[in-house]
Each structure stands twice: as C-alpha cells, then as structure tokens.
Amino acid sequence: MELTTVKLVTIIAEAVLEDRLLHDLRHLGARGYTVGTVRGEGTRGIHASEWEGKSLRIETLVNAEVAEKILQHLATAYFPHFAVIAYAMDVQVVRGAKFKGGGGR
Amino acid sequence: MELTTVKLVTIIAEAVLEDRLLHDLRHLGARGYTVGTVRGEGTRGIHASEWEGKSLRIETLVNAEVAEKILQHLATAYFPHFAVIAYAMDVQVVRGAKFKGGGGR
Amino acid sequence: MELTTVKLVTIIAEAVLEDRLLHDLRHLGARGYTVGTVRGEGTRGIHASEWEGKSLRIETLVNAEVAEKILQHLATAYFPHFAVIAYAMDVQVVRGAKFKGGGGR
Amino acid sequence: MTIIELLQVNLLSPMVLAFALGIIATLVRSDLKLPDELYTTLSIYLLLAIGLKGGVALAETSLAVFWAPALATLFLGLIIPVFAYSVARKIGKMTIADAAALAAHYGSVSAVTFAAAQTFLDAVGIRYEGFMPALVAILEVPAIVIALFIAQVAGGPQGGDWREALRELITSKSILLLVGGMIIGWLTGPRGGKEVAPLFVDLFKGALTFFLLELGMVAARRFRDLPSAGLFLLGFGIIMPILNGLLGVWFGSLAGLSVGGSTILGVLAASASYIAAPAAVRIALPQANPGFYLTASLGITFPFNLAIGLPLYYTLALWIVGGQ
Amino acid sequence: MTIIELLQVNLLSPMVLAFALGIIATLVRSDLKLPDELYTTLSIYLLLAIGLKGGVALAETSLAVFWAPALATLFLGLIIPVFAYSVARKIGKMTIADAAALAAHYGSVSAVTFAAAQTFLDAVGIRYEGFMPALVAILEVPAIVIALFIAQVAGGPQGGDWREALRELITSKSILLLVGGMIIGWLTGPRGGKEVAPLFVDLFKGALTFFLLELGMVAARRFRDLPSAGLFLLGFGIIMPILNGLLGVWFGSLAGLSVGGSTILGVLAASASYIAAPAAVRIALPQANPGFYLTASLGITFPFNLAIGLPLYYTLALWIVGGQ
Amino acid sequence: MTIIELLQVNLLSPMVLAFALGIIATLVRSDLKLPDELYTTLSIYLLLAIGLKGGVALAETSLAVFWAPALATLFLGLIIPVFAYSVARKIGKMTIADAAALAAHYGSVSAVTFAAAQTFLDAVGIRYEGFMPALVAILEVPAIVIALFIAQVAGGPQGGDWREALRELITSKSILLLVGGMIIGWLTGPRGGKEVAPLFVDLFKGALTFFLLELGMVAARRFRDLPSAGLFLLGFGIIMPILNGLLGVWFGSLAGLSVGGSTILGVLAASASYIAAPAAVRIALPQANPGFYLTASLGITFPFNLAIGLPLYYTLALWIVGGQ
Numbered sequence A, B, C: 001m002e003l004t005t006v007k008l009v010t011i012i013a014e015a016v017l018e019d020r021l022l023h024d025l026r027h028l029g030a031r032g033y034t035v036g037t038v039r040g041e042g043t044r045g046i047h048a049s050e051w052e053g054k055s056l057r058i059e060t061l062v063n064a065e066v067a068e069k070i071l072q073h074l075a076t077a078y079f080p081h082f083a084v085i086a087y088a089m090d091v092q093v094v095r096g097a098k099f100k101g102g103g104g105r
Numbered sequence D, E, F: 001m002t003i004i005e006l007l008q009v010n011l012l013s014p015m016v017l018a019f020a021l022g023i024i025a026t027l028v029r030s031d032l033k034l035p036d037e038l039y040t041t042l043s044i045y046l047l048l049a050i051g052l053k054g055g056v057a058l059a060e061t062s063l064a065v066f067w068a069p070a071l072a073t074l075f076l077g078l079i080i081p082v083f084a085y086s087v088a089r090k091i092g093k094m095t096i097a098d099a100a101a102l103a104a105h106y107g108s109v110s111a112v113t114f115a116a117a118q119t120f121l122d123a124v125g126i127r128y129e130g131f132m133p134a135l136v137a138i139l140e141v142p143a144i145v146i147a148l149f150i151a152q153v154a155g156g157p158q159g160g161d162w163r164e165a166l167r168e169l170i171t172s173k174s175i176l177l178l179v180g181g182m183i184i185g186w187l188t189g190p191r192g193g194k195e196v197a198p199l200f201v202d203l204f205k206g207a208l209t210f211f212l213l214e215l216g217m218v219a220a221r222r223f224r225d226l227p228s229a230g231l232f233l234l235g236f237g238i239i240m241p242i243l244n245g246l247l248g249v250w251f252g253s254l255a256g257l258s259v260g261g262s263t264i265l266g267v268l269a270a271s272a273s274y275i276a277a278p279a280a281v282r283i284a285l286p287q288a289n290p291g292f293y294l295t296a297s298l299g300i301t302f303p304f305n306l307a308i309g310l311p312l313y314y315t316l317a318l319w320i321v322g323g324q
C-alpha cells in the first residue's frame, strides 16, 4: 500500500465565522472539510460567540501549497480581530490524489 | 521521562458505520479508541447519515504495523462505497507499551 | 510567511477532571486550550464519568519544554488512578510567540 | 367539507405551516438550526407517544376486529416493495441496488406522516380505530427485508452485510420505541396512561409542529439534489404514493376499517420511510445512491403527502368506504 | 398596588428567582451547566411561541389600531441608536466601533425581556394589546442597520463585511422565528392555535423560568468583566434603559396604546438585544470589543430591566397613560 | 391492597415499564440512544421540579412539625455510612477506599428513587408530608462527607483532593437545584408555583418516565460488570437497602411522620446516590474502583428499589406506623 503525505490544517475559530471560513477554504483550494464543536480559552478576551458557548474546530486535508495559502490568509484576514488560531501538520493518507487538488477555483 | 513514538490513526466516517468500524479496529489490534461527533463535506455526494446531521471522528493510538493494517483495510472495505477518510501521523506518548500491543486477536 | 514549530499536546480524560486539568495546564505554562467532548474505551475498566457518557479531549499548543512538563505531570498525577491518556506532536503555526510563553506562572 | 375546504384545513394547520417555515428558512439561508439532539429527542418522543397511545387503545380493543386490518397491512408490506422495485427497474431504468433501495423506502412507513394523518383527522373531526399504531409497526419492517432480499437475489453477493442489517432493523430504535411504547401502554392501561398524558398526549401536536419545522429544513436541503435526481424520480415520488395510497385505502375498506382507519392505512401505504429504511439500506446496499432514495422519500414524497396526500387519501376513503 | 408591592411581585416571581439562582450558581462555582442545546432549544421555543401567540391575536386585531404603534416603534428604532451612539462617543469617549456596537444593541430589542414583561403584567393582572410581538419584530432590525451605517459613515471602510451582515440580520433566526411564528399564528387562527396551545402557551412561563436560570449564569459570567468595563459602562447600562424606557412609554401613550401596551413598548425600548445584535456586530464591526457590548447588555441592562425595570416602566405608564 | 396488588400497581406503572424497556434496548443491542443532553436536561428538570414543589409546600408548613423528621434524617445520614462501611470492610473484605466509596453512595440519596416513590404513593392514593424534598437535601451531603472522612482517618493521606471534593459537593448541581428550587418555591409561594405548574408539576410523571427509559439503559450497561463484581456486592446491593429502608421507616415513625412520609424516609434511606456521590468519590477517592460502587448503586440497588423496594417499604410503613 502506498502512503502519501499531505497537510492537515486545523483551525479553531469562533462559531460566528463558520460560513465565511468554509467559503474561504473552498476558494483557496480545499476539497473537503470536517467540523467539530469545541470551547476554549486563549490570550484574547471573550469573543461574541463565547456566551453562546462554542467555537468550531475545522480540519481540512490539503496539499502543502494550499496549506500555506490557508495559514497566510487566516493570519491576515482573521487573526487581528477574531478569536482564531490555526496549525498545520504532516499526515499520511492512502489516496493522496483525493486531497491534493490544484490550488483555488 | 522517556517518550515513545506511536501512530495516531484518525478516521472520519458516516455515523451509521460506528459499530462496524469499532469492531474492525479491535479486530485489527487497536486497544482503545476515542470517538467524537463532527460534520463535514467532501467530494462524494450526500451519505445516508448526512440528513441526520453527523459523522464520527474516531482516533486510535496503535503501533505502526497496526496503523498500516487499518488504513489498508479501510481503503478496501469502506472507501469504495462509504463516506470515509482516514489519515495517520506520528505522536509521542509516555507509556508506549499501552498502545503497542501485538496485531489482532 | 514564517512558520514556527510548536508542540500540540492532546489529552483524553474523564469529564470529572476538567477543572483540575485546566488549572494544571495553566500552572505548567499553557496559555490557551481547546476542549471537545468525546467518548471512548481503553484498557482500564469504566470510569465514574462513563455512565454520564462523556470524556474530554483537551488540546493545548505549547513550547517543547512545557509539553514535556505536561506529559510528565499527567503521568505521575493522573495515569495511576484516572482514565487519562495524552500524546504530543509537532505542528506548524504562523505566530509562534503566542504559544511559546515561558514555563509556568 | 369539500376537498378545497379539506385542503385549506390541512394547509393552514400549524404543522404544515411549520414545515413550510422550515423550507423557507433553508431557502433564504437563515442561520436557524435546530440542535441535532432536539431532533433526536423529538423523534424518540413521537415514536414512544404514538406507541403508548396505541397500546392504551389496544388494551380496550377486541382482538377480533384487529386481525383483518393486520393481515391487510402485512399484505401491503409484501406487495408494495415488489411493485415499487419493478417500476424503478422497468420504467426508471435504475440499477438493482437503487431500485431495491427505493422499494425498501416506499414499502416501509413514515411514523411522522402517520402522526400528521392523526392530527389532520382530529382537526376534521373524523374518528379512527385506536389500534392504528400497531399497523405502523407491522408495516415498518417486512418491506425492507423483502427489498433487501430482492437485491440479493437479483444482484448476487452485494458486499453489504445482509444479516447485520436485518438484526439492526429488528432492534432499530423506531421499532423498539413503537412496539415498546405499545406494550407499555397495553400493560399499564388507561390508569397509567392518564399519569403520563400531559407529556405524551397533550403536548403531541405541539411537538409534531416543532419536529416538522426541522423536517422542513431537512427536506429543503434535499431540493438542491432534485435536478440531478431527474424527472423519473420526481414522478415516482408523487405517483407512487398516490397509487399506494389508493391501494391502502382499498385494503382498509376490505378489512372493515372505518373511513378514518382506511384513510390512515392509505397514508401508511403512501408514506415512505425515512428513519428505519435509510439506515438499513446504507448498510446492506452501500452501492445504492442516497441522492436518489433520500431525495425521493424526504424531498418529494414527504412534502407531497403532508400537504396534498392527507386530504386526498381521506377523500378516497370517503368514496370507497363511505360510498359518497 | 404601590411600587413596593409591584417590586415584590416581580422579584418573587419564579422567573426572577430562577435568574438569581443562575447568578448564584456561577458565583459559587457550581458544576451546574445547562447543555448548550437546551439553551438553543429554549430560545427557539420562546421566539416561536411569542410569534405564534402574537399571530393568533393579530388575526383578531383590526389593522386600524395597529398602524400608530407600529410607526411609533419604527421611530424608536431610528432615534435610540443615534442617541446611544452620541452618548457613547461624547460622554463615554468610546471608539467609533465600540459606540456603534452599543448603539446597535440598545436600539434593538431583547425578546426575553419582552416575554418577562408579559409575564409580569399577567401576574399583576394588566391587559395589553395582542399585537405586541409584531412590535418586537419591527424594533429588532432597523437599529442594528442604522448603527452599522453610522460606523460605516463615521469610520470609513471597516474591514467588516457590511452586506453579509445585513443579509444575515434579515434572515437571522430570531427574525425568522418571530415573524414566521406570527404568520403561522395569523394563518392558522384560534383553531390551529388551540391545537398547539399545551406546548406553546401553557408551558411558556415554565420554559421562560428555565431559560432565565441559564441566562443568570451567562450574566454572572459577564460580571467579572465589569471592573475592566469601567464606570461609564455601568452608568450607561442603567441610565440608558431608563431614558429609553421613558421614551418608549411616552411614544406608546401618543400612539394610543393602553397602560399595559405602553409598559411593553417602554420595555422594548429599554431592552438591549443579545441575540441578533451581537452576531451582526461581531461580523460587521470586528474591531468593537465584545467585552463592552456584551457586558453592558447582558451583565448590566438585562438584570436591571428584569429586576427593577419592569415595575418601573409600568409605574411610568400608569402616570403617563393612566394619568395617575 | 395486598402486597401482590401493590407490586402489580408498581410494576405496571409507565415509569417501571419504561425502565424495563431501557434494559431490553441495551440487552438486544438496539441503536436507541438518548442524547446526553436530554439526560442532563431531564435530571436538571427533575431536581428543580422536586425542589419547587417542596418549597411551595414548605411555605404552607409549620416548622414545628418539621424539626423531628429533619433530625431523624440527619441522624440516618450519620449512621448509614458507618454501618455500610463496616459491612463492606468486615464482611466484604473490601479495601478502605472501596468500602468508603460504597458508604458514601448508600448513605446519600437518589433523587430519582424519591421521585418514583412519590409517583408510586400518588398511584396508590397515599398522602405524604409536603416537606419531604427538604429531607432529600438534608440526606444528600452528610453521608458523603462522613465516608470521605472515614477513608481519610482509616487510610492516611489518600492522594485525592479532600477539600476540593467537599467544596464541589456543597455547590454540586443536585444540591444547588434542589435547595435552590425549594427556596424559589418557598419565596414565590402558591401563586408563583401555579404559573409554572404546567411545566414543573403536570409534566413531572411523563418526564420521569422518559428519564427512567434512559436509566434503564445505563443500569443494563452495568449488568455486564456484575460477574466481576462478585457475590458480596450482589448481596450488599439488595440487603443493604432493605435494612436501611427498615431503619428509615422506623425513624420516620419515631419522628411522627405519616405512613406516606415514613415510606418516603424509608426509600431515601434505602436509595443509593448516583449523581453527587460518584462525582465526589471519583475526585476524593480515585483508588476506589467505580466498577464496584457504580455497579452496586446503579446496576443492583436502583432497579431493586424501583421494582420491589417501593411497595416493600410502604408495607413496612403500614405495619410500623399504621399498626396494621
């Protein structure tokens, strides 16, 4: 069995941003995503969704180039004003082609 | 403190498969698992559990050999017809023995 | 864009420990955390929170030194009696400084 | 009442309007989202409440009047999947798996459509036999089994896990709650029933309204798959329930059911499952495209039955049973 | 009743006491935690119930008596945000974004405060116009739009997504459920309303009590931000509702509302939004500090209105409308 | 009624049957699964409803009749854990931690068993003192404290965090809701109580039935641990409640309680905690094996009390108090 390495980008964000973030991900070239519900605390104070009790944990498997674009975009468009963090890591998958689509559409 | 490297395999799957997947994992040699509830979208269309609104995110810490077996098994038994993806990565744990059990039973 | 490598420590623990674990994390130098709800099974038998149906999945991004301290602390203070597991891995983030604070307060 | 008046009573009922609101919420992309847990809770509640009420009624029913309708229902559960499968294969040119999946859904039954029928008849002031929930339970499983069996025979080994699907079907929550509720109602009788009536009877219509709000959102999400589903499925989703409804009403009249009872048997026959069947089919027939069976069942047939089917099958029952 | 008696009736009502219990639970760090899903469910229920009841009442209302109050309400929605913005800028020395955010919250309306006002008036035995929920809907959106517009004009391009915020506002769940519920109630009329009354009417006060337990916990979590919010915000959170409440009562009397109706319009004007406004502001004005607007709206104004505001605005309405 | 008739009334009540259905659902491996959030919601609801009802009753109770039962209850809370600990150590040969854990559970109280007792007595038509919920609150904490104290003294430093456990115990949600609900009921009195009665009184038995469905599933999951728990625990789980129940009924009669009140005090003494105690014990005595205390409390004693205990303690109360 051949394993390929792709990037897994995880984003923790306040719930109010869901639609925008998923739209951005698609636009930057992600071909799928998985969302879970979490809560948390960071260095910033409260965020508007806090009292509604939840944040999102979004995962997307992408190629290295798209991963870099996503992190870049989050850093400029969301980090300044929103309670958002993101991190990337290498993971092995069976069928890399599924996740390694070209950048953006 | 000695850290050992083991494999973390993560599976995203439609909820209807829970029993079967957990059974398979145990059979392939996993000694534990953790399940969370998520939702998501991929390249395949809808899956039957979609309108019930949820998928599963299953994590299992195993040795490299078992990890490979799991990915292999998922690729042949589930990828063709079901909305399932999986990926593996290296992680460090304190007591590797707990997760490094022999393959299968 | 400059990416920095930090450690992501993930803890799976029975729900009754939430307050204590978060307190310990802060004390050991973590500057943030994210908590999700999961369920699972391991080698230990039932834990008191099991019949209430849930465990916690706590993630915290920290520097390598703090990560080691956290794993060490969990191994001595929780592993013997509680249903707790933990693992660490390297991840890339955009602004490392946010997570790389000094150890403890 | 004329059929126009009946339609009006039905379309202006809180439950149908809530369903419409759910559809609108999805179409305007509102952020309204009912928690999954509420959905699950309401569906458990509805099944248990239907069962309980039926069980209490059953406790006061002579079994002599029950056997004919039960047999008629079982018969419907055998005929409809065969009929639906043939139509889907011959006219719809569908694959064996897709045709069998449709057969399983249309042969089985939707408990919520049943609840809506009860509510509709209550609003119109028509009485029906108290043991109808037992017929829901009888109709739920056989058609699914038969459809899976057809797929097995017609298609050879299917990869899906047949036996596992059957076990899960029989122990599925809808059967368990419906039958369990009936047994509880039957054992505890009117006295026990009265204790829990404020929750399981008085709140029933409100809870159904709430549930239909959610189901409206679910159905509307299926609308976007309508184009890719094609014209055949649209026709199937509307004509199939009409034919099955007619069959159900007719069988009801043969079995000696009242106008209300025949209406409900028509509704049961016309309705398509959306809890038990999808889960069973997904496991036993993974090759079948959920985009077909879910869209037909939830996106077309359910709204059709809710809005137009209920007064229609009642009118048919008036003609056939009432001789009007 | 004297104002002391009114205060007592209000403070010893189950809903206010449940709110206090929620505050205590947070202060003693109890492990009590209502599931998020319960919170969401209750808020959906309350909005739908308010709408339904209003819609059924509207079906029996002559539109002739409705236009003046509707206009008065719309007017309040235009004045209050401008007023609140000026105060926050001039006296509070706040940034444009923070001032506009406060303006959006105080110009808009809190449906739960409205529900509490109804319950209070019911307990005191005062009648009010049945169409008041329509006024809630009218007051909800305009102030938020105006406040965002002020921020846009005063501050130049803000980075936030203005158009998206507006679309989300109009299709937001609070508007959808309130207006949707009203239309359902209006279409289905008293007959349909009666069918679902056990859920949507009889349980209303109990559900509100439950909800206020949770809201007490939420409000108490905001208390710890009070010190950093500063004295201005504390004053703003108490004086603003009093002035707006007075304005609302006065407008109500001018529009020909009864004592009860004027009380409610006062409550609506005095209340600060905590569902629609925070979501819209977070997206359109991300620079605004939620520590200010959430703390003022949920941590100060909501408890103040609930405990003291309700009897106060009623007393004002007695003077102004009733001439006592 | 004979004891057979009493057993029948109890065993055929909706709540016991729902519990049985939950057990069956687990045994046949049904996919039925109530959302955790529903479970949490129902337990919050039940505690608050018990408290509220008790508080309203307390508002109409002379404190003169309350002191003796309160003292008797406190006394039970001191004796039972010492007794249970000795039995577990001497006869069961358990470790200090395991014995203390059992003592905490059996000395404390199960609010749901209490609710079931009320429902049972209502069904049989027996009256009981309105202040019984206050006794639940009195009995909940002391036994747990004493059990933890015994473990501390007998075992030296235990690693667990004693002080933290105590604080969490006193502010635990069950105490907060029960006592908070009582204070709300007491302050608001019958008038406020009537406002929320449709939710907190009328729906009580239905909600309890729903809750027991879930608890049946939970209990059944404990059954599989029965073999490893051993024969001692099985005996302990059945004989302990009988002895404690007898003690409770006797203390009740000494304190001047009616037959109904003595029955309930017997039930309280016989019941084993499954909310407050497990959480406290898990933190303060992490070495204790949850497989023992959860299995005994939830898997053995709870079903025993529910099915057989209720009519049994009532019969004992008839003999001891009623002199029959």
Ligand SMILES: Nc1ncnc2c1ncn2[C@@H]1O[C@H](COP(=O)(O)O)[C@@H](O)[C@H]1O
Pocket (backbone or CB within 6 Å): A012, A013, A039, A040, A041, A042, A043, A044, A045, A055, A082, A083, A084, A085, C030, C031, C032, C033, C034, C035, C059, C060, C061, C062, C099
């Ligand atoms: N060091 C961290 N580790 C894990 N999650 C974090 C960390 N810092 C922040 N978060 C998550 O990101 C969200 C926003 O963080 P912040 O913007 O720092 O307030 C928090 O609510 C947490 O869920």
Ligand SMILES: Nc1ncnc2c1ncn2[C@@H]1O[C@H](COP(=O)(O)O)[C@@H](O)[C@H]1O
Pocket (backbone or CB within 6 Å): A030, A031, A032, A033, A034, A035, A059, A060, A061, A062, A099, B012, B013, B039, B040, B041, B042, B043, B044, B045, B055, B082, B083, B084, B085
């Ligand atoms: N690129 C991706 N990144 C993250 N999750 C994905 C990705 N693709 C698919 N998924 C998840 O896997 C499920 C099934 O995907 P699919 O089989 O492609 O429809 C989806 O519902 C997502 O939760």
Ligand SMILES: Nc1ncnc2c1ncn2[C@@H]1O[C@H](COP(=O)(O)O)[C@@H](O)[C@H]1O
Pocket (backbone or CB within 6 Å): B030, B031, B032, B033, B034, B035, B059, B060, B061, B062, B099, C012, C013, C039, C040, C041, C042, C043, C044, C045, C055, C082, C083, C084, C085
């Ligand atoms: N091998 C594993 N892989 C993933 N999660 C595990 C594993 N072992 C244990 N867990 C999780 O850790 C919790 C406690 O495990 P244990 O202490 O082994 O009973 C379980 O409930 C699981 O959620």
Ligand code: NA
Pocket (backbone or CB within 6 Å): D080, D105, D106, D107, D108, D109, D110, D244, D268, D269, D270, D271, D272, D273
């Ligand atoms: Na059918």
Ligand code: NA
Pocket (backbone or CB within 6 Å): E080, E105, E106, E107, E108, E109, E110, E244, E268, E269, E270, E271, E272, E273
């Ligand atoms: Na306002």
Ligand code: NA
Pocket (backbone or CB within 6 Å): F080, F105, F106, F107, F108, F109, F110, F244, F268, F269, F270, F271, F272, F273
């Ligand atoms: Na006890």
